[in-house]
Amino acid sequence: MTDSENELIRRAQTGDPEAFSLLARNYERRIYSLALHYTRDAADAEDLSQDVWLKAYKAIHTFRGEASFYTWLRQIMINSFINYRRATRLRFWERKQTSAEESIEHLAFSEELSGATASLSLEDVTHNKILIEKVMQALGELSAQQRLMFLLKHREGMTYEEIARAFGCSTGTVKKSLFRAVAKLRTALGVETASTTYTACAAGENF
């Protein structure tokens, strides 16, 4: 943590909302990106990420500085994502009506995302949209827990033990979940072309 970040944290702990807002700007894009891949909907991602910041602001007085600010914030984010998953279960029947393609179209063609592609050619923009659609659709094949574990492992670089601690489960459960998640992603993204038959071979042996 830098001195300026420490100062912002100290001011935020006295209840200064402007200081906390400045502190949030260092990490808001990272949190938003995770929320976007988790919810696969831009509007939900915005709401969820802002909820994470609101909870962090209300709990900032509990931050002791034993770990980094982002490590402390990430636990709040994980809990918020898990609670979001529980809340969306109640709206299951409403979401069932919305097909995966419709929600991805909303994501790919939303005004927020088109702003980032303004300087690219039409071909690049189309390619980006197709890629985003395909990845979001593939992520939709995973369960919420698999998706979150995958994002925490691949995008956040957390270890198996850290993920297990955050979820309150064993590392074996995390490994199994990630193995299945990656297998589903390979199938959904259409990169699975090799044979799955196992053959004993002499690879790696010195003759």
Next chain:
Amino acid sequence: MHDCRKTRGALVDLAFNEVSPERKLSLLVEIEDCAACSSQYQELREALFAVDEAAERAHPGEAYWQAYDAALLNRLRLAHAEQQRVERHSLWKQFFAARLRVPVPVAALIVLLLIVSTTLSMRTRDSGKATLASHAPAPAVVEVREIPVVHEKIVTRIVYVEKKGRRGRALPEQPTVGRASKPELVAREEGEATTPLTRTGLAGFQPADDVKLTIIKAREDKKR
């Protein structure tokens, strides 16, 4: 001998960099020499790369973040105002919920003092009661005062008027043979001699419509 099944089980760990450097090196050598394992690992890397590429491209523009920051700051200010309002109204709750950290010996001493003072105050109260009981009560000063009491004598007199017949003539007096004789009505007042009244047959008589009440007050000189 290379076992593809075992190797592929470790591919995910390799892709997520969850293996030691030595194990990573040996795995990469095995993968390079096995086409099937190499293909599997390549697919895994491509899937992860696609996710990374999509994440890089799915970022909103700067205009979005300005609005996002403004909305977030607004929510933080509202939360801060709400927090301050709650703190102001919860002072009395804090007072009742306040916890005073006192060392155990000090707390025990305070409790002991409370018990001793309560016991002493109860003993003092009991001894006070005994002291009162052992002494004779102070003589009460009795003062007699005469309060004039107004005596009013109320005499109720019911006057029966002879009932008139249909033709306006008084009805004949009903014979009293066979009827039980009524005892003489006696007017009695306290402290006075009884005055006998004549027996009067009430048949044919009805109470008068007009009754004039007369309140007779006893004179004060009679009582003194």
